[in-house]
Amino acid sequence: xxxxxxxxxxxxxxxxxxxAAVNDQLAGLxxxxxxxxxxxxxxxxxxxxxxxxxxRTSKDRREAARLAREALRKEKQHEEGEMFQRFNRxxxxxxxxxxxxxxxxxxxxxxxxxxxxxxxxxxxxFLGGIKNSTIVHRVGAGMLIYFMVHHLLYTVLTRDGxxxxxxxxxxxxxxxxxxxxxxxxxxxxxxxxxxxxxSYIEKFDYWAVYWGCIIMIGxxxxxxxxxxxxRFLPKYTLDVAHEMHSDEALLATLAxxxxxxxxVHFNPDRFPGTLLWWHGQLSEHEMREEHPLELxxxxxxxxxxxxxxxxx
Amino acid sequence: xxxxxxxxxxxxxxxxxxxxxxxxAGAAISLEKCTLCHGKPEFRxxxxxxxxxxxxxxxxxxxxSVHEKxxxxxxxFDVAEIPxxxxxxxxxxxxxxxxxxxxxxxxxxxxxAYFDSAHGQAIARGNPKAPLCQxxxxxxxxxxxxxxxxxxxxxxxxxxxxxxxxxxYAQYKTSIHGVMLAKGVGDVxxxxxxxxxxxxxxHDDPQSSVFATKVSExxxxxxxxxxxxxxxxxxxxxxxxxxxxxxxxxxxxxSRTVANCSSCHGVHDIRPPDDPLSMVNxxxxxxxxxxxxxxxxxxxxxxxxxxxxxxKEAGIIYWTATFFKWLTIGTMLALIVHIFxxxxxxxxxxxxxx
Numbered sequence: 310x311x312x313x314x315x316x317x318x319x320x321x322x323x324x325x326x327x328x329a330a331v332n333d334q335l336a337g338l339x340x341x342x343x344x345x346x347x348x349x350x351x352x353x354x355x356x357x358x359x360x361x362x363x364x365r366t367s368k369d370r371r372e373a374a375r376l377a378r379e380a381l382r383k384e385k386q387h388e389e390g391e392m393f394q395r396f397n398r399x400x401x402x403x404x405x406x407x408x409x410x411x412x413x414x415x416x417x418x419x420x421x422x423x424x425x426x427x428x429x430x431x432x433x434x435f436l437g438g439i440k441n442s443t444i445v446h447r448v449g450a451g452m453l454i455y456f457m458v459h460h461l462l463y464t465v466l467t468r469d470g471x472x473x474x475x476x477x478x479x480x481x482x483x484x485x486x487x488x489x490x491x492x493x494x495x496x497x498x499x500x501x502x503x504x505x506x507x508s509y510i511e512k513f514d515y516w517a518v519y520w521g522c523i524i525m526i527g528x529x530x531x532x533x534x535x536x537x538x539x540r541f542l543p544k545y546t547l548d549v550a551h552e553m554h555s556d557e558a559l560l561a562t563l564a565x566x567x568x569x570x571x572x573v574h575f576n577p578d579r580f581p582g583t584l585l586w587w588h589g590q591l592s593e594h595e596m597r598e599e600h601p602l603e604l605x606x607x608x609x610x611x612x613x614x615x616x617x618x619x620x621x
Numbered sequence: 622x623x624x625x626x627x628x629x630x631x632x633x634x635x636x637x638x639x640x641x642x643x644x645x646a647g648a649a650i651s652l653e654k655c656t657l658c659h660g661k662p663e664f665r666x667x668x669x670x671x672x673x674x675x676x677x678x679x680x681x682x683x684x685x686s687v688h689e690k691x692x693x694x695x696x697x698f699d700v701a702e703i704p705x706x707x708x709x710x711x712x713x714x715x716x717x718x719x720x721x722x723x724x725x726x727x728x729x730x731x732x733x734a735y736f737d738s739a740h741g742q743a744i745a746r747g748n749p750k751a752p753l754c755q756x757x758x759x760x761x762x763x764x765x766x767x768x769x770x771x772x773x774x775x776x777x778x779x780x781x782x783x784x785x786x787x788x789x790y791a792q793y794k795t796s797i798h799g800v801m802l803a804k805g806v807g808d809v810x811x812x813x814x815x816x817x818x819x820x821x822x823x824h825d826d827p828q829s830s831v832f833a834t835k836v837s838e839x840x841x842x843x844x845x846x847x848x849x850x851x852x853x854x855x856x857x858x859x860x861x862x863x864x865x866x867x868x869x870x871x872x873x874x875x876s877r878t879v880a881n882c883s884s885c886h887g888v889h890d891i892r893p894p895d896d897p898l899s900m901v902n903x904x905x906x907x908x909x910x911x912x913x914x915x916x917x918x919x920x921x922x923x924x925x926x927x928x929x930x931x932x933k934e935a936g937i938i939y940w941t942a943t944f945f946k947w948l949t950i951g952t953m954l955a956l957i958v959h960i961f962x963x964x965x966x967x968x969x970x971x972x973x974x975x
Contacts, residue, residue: 424870439874491959494966536914545924548938551867552930556945560952568956577967 320358327354390593393607397469401589406456407518408586413449414525415562417442422555450529457522476506477516483509505602510572521561528554652680654703655693682761685770714754734819739826750785757781776802779811786812792889797896808849815839834872836881837863844882859927866927878913885909901926 331350335343396404417436420429436442463470486502486509493501502508507515531538531550539547574582585591596604658664659678666674683689694700696712717726735741735754743751755763757773764771772781779802783790793799793812801809815831822829830839837860843849845860863869863882871879883891885901892899900909906922914921928935930942 420874421867421870424873430874433874439871439876439879442874491962494962496966496969536916536918539920540916540918541920543920543923544926545928545936545938548924548928548930548935549941552938552941553945556942556949560945560949563949563953564956567953568960571960571963576963 319362323358324354327351392590392592393596393604394589395585395591396589398589399463399467400469400473401586403456403460403463404586406452406459410449410452410456411561411565413445414453415558415565417446417449418558419562422559447533450526450533453522454526457526473506477512479509479512479516483512503601504599505606506600508599514569514572517561517564521557524553524557525561528557652692656680658703678761686759686761686763687765688761688763711753712755712760731819737828738819738821739823740821752785756784775807775811776805778813782812789889796887796889796891797893798891808843808852810843814843831883833877833881834875836883837869837872840882856927858929862927862929880913884912 327350331347335346338346416432420426420432420442423429433439433442436445464474465471482505486504489498489500489502490509492498528550531547532554535547573579573585591600593604656679659676660680662677664676666676668674678693683691688696696716697709698716700709715732717724718728718732720728722728732754736745740752744753757778759772762770762772764774766773768774769776771777779790779793779799783793794803798809798811798814802811817830820828820830822832824831824833826832829835841860844855845857847857850857864873868880872881887900890898890900892902894901894903896902897904899905903922907917907919910917910921925935928938930938933939935942
């Protein structure tokens with residue numbers, strides 16, 4: 310609005326000035342000719358002025374657009390409401406270590422399962438040969454093992470870790486939630502299941518990683534220290550480990566690429582992804598949509614604390 | 622005096638006129654002239670290193686060879702004097718065997734391949750021990766490779782190579798391939814079967830057909846063929862299982878240090894696994910594996926080596942593979958169905974349906 314006003318004022322002032330000058334020049338001409346000439350000059354001047362104004366105001370307009378975006382964001386944020394800290398810094402760090410290591414492991418591991426695939430050859434060539442790729446794979450393995458140890462200690466030693474562990478255990482409610490969610494998808498019921506801190510989807514992801522880590526790290530260590538393992542165990546155990554490592558790798562990769570990516574990247578609510586993994590926060594709006602029970606719990610706790618404070 | 626002078630002139634002229642044809646005759650020394658000396662059985666030369674060079678040649682020497690109709694100087698064309706002033710040069714087969722020769726001598730590009738090969742390169746560097754054509758194909762008894770008597774025939778070529786590569790030939794002769802060859806089995810490889818005929822390179826030359834990364838391909842030519850292997854009751858599975866194993870995959874990606882067929886089974890001394898001297902005999906497995914896996918224990922030999930997880934005989938490995946197969950199918954099916962239901966629900970709500 311302000312931008313347009315200023316534009317009009319400038320335009321008018323300049324317009325008057327030009328008109329006066331033109332009138333002086335055209336004083337001696339016959340009226341029809343003078344009118345035609347005046348009309349042409351007016352049009353030309355208008356064009357010139359608009360061009361100049363465009364250049365002069367582009368900076369202003371960029372600024373205005375920024376302010377508008379800011380306002381929109383604030384408006385949206387108002388709608389979204391307060392931000393709730395869902396994952397603490399420790400947990401986010403674990404997730405980052407894990408996804409980095411898993412990406413490394415998949416990129417360097419899959420070529421061994423599908424050596425005929427064109428990309429496999431590219432990856433191995435890019436890394437400078439199979440020797441290098443095996444070293445990089447072991448670096449990834451080291452990171453995953455570190456993550457596993459870190460997470461186990463986190464689960465045992467921290468309050469948040471212990472609380473989340475109990476909340477992650479599957480229960481009867483999850484079975485009901487699955488049933489209701491499917492009914493909701495099919496349009497049989499308008500109500501979405503009301504999830505607590507962890508929905509059955511998140512619980513599945515969590516325990517899938519648990520299972521995957523146990524299988525992959527266990528069999529991977531067999532393959533890594535084959536000579537030492539074979540000192541105590543027969544060779545076919547190594548073959549079993551190899552088979553497990555190879556098959557579970559495929560299962561984990563598919564689950565991540567199809568299931569996890571759909572849930573956190575490709576589904577229309579999230580596309581192309583959120584920064585939850587970075588700041589660990591969910592807005593009130595998202596909490597209400599996805600974790601209503603947890604939100605209620607938090608709000609109830611707050612109300613109780615506030616009440617306690619006023620009582621005192 | 623004048624008569625004498627005339628006589629001298631006439632004699633000189635005559636000598637000049639006669640000298641031409643006489644030289645022609647000398648260039649094509651007849652067989653008879655050669656056998657004058659070479660036809661004596663005791664005609665030989667004692668060399669400074671104590672070796673004896675047999676020089677006995679008769680009219681029958683070329684009989685039965687492809688050069689039956691040639692005479693000595695067709696190949697030994699540098700011999701013009703008797704006795705020879707210098708030792709005649711080694712015969713150059715390319716004198717006739719070049720493309721478009723008038724003689725109609727057969728020529729393939731094999732000769733070019735030979736010049737690139739380890740042997741040809743050694744000759745080019747001036748190694749006097751390196752073999753020329755005649756060292757393998759025979760000097761006088763040159764026969765087509767298909768003729769059983771030929772020095773390069775299927776059953777004789779190993780012996781020919783063994784003239785220089787003695788230790789390897791001795792190893793080969795006791796290997797399963799060598800033994801079967803001696804029994805007259807034509808399917809087994811002798812030297813050219815793996816190393817190639819003219820394109821022979823050192824095993825550490827990437828062009829070689831037995832370069833580390835190409836060994837399995839070379840063995841698979843026969844060992845992956847049911848048609849050949851069924852004759853001997855040998856399984857073709859190991860060729861495929863090797864390719865799928867880590868060793869095989871790493872080899873396909875160009876690793877030269879990872880185990881290929883011959884790392885475990887041997888190179889020239891390949892023996893069947895039940896032979897106690899075989900590198901893959903269970904008793905020798907720890908030692909064989911230990912070449913790359915230091916400290917390999919006897920447990921390396923417990924369980925099938927070339928195991929195919931897709932076959933029921935693999936036992937626990939098969940059941941592991943089957944379990945994971947169904948686990949993957951089941952899990953992914955459930956997850957994908959969930960995703961599609963979710964998308965279906967979203968579409969419904971977008972359309973405004975409940």
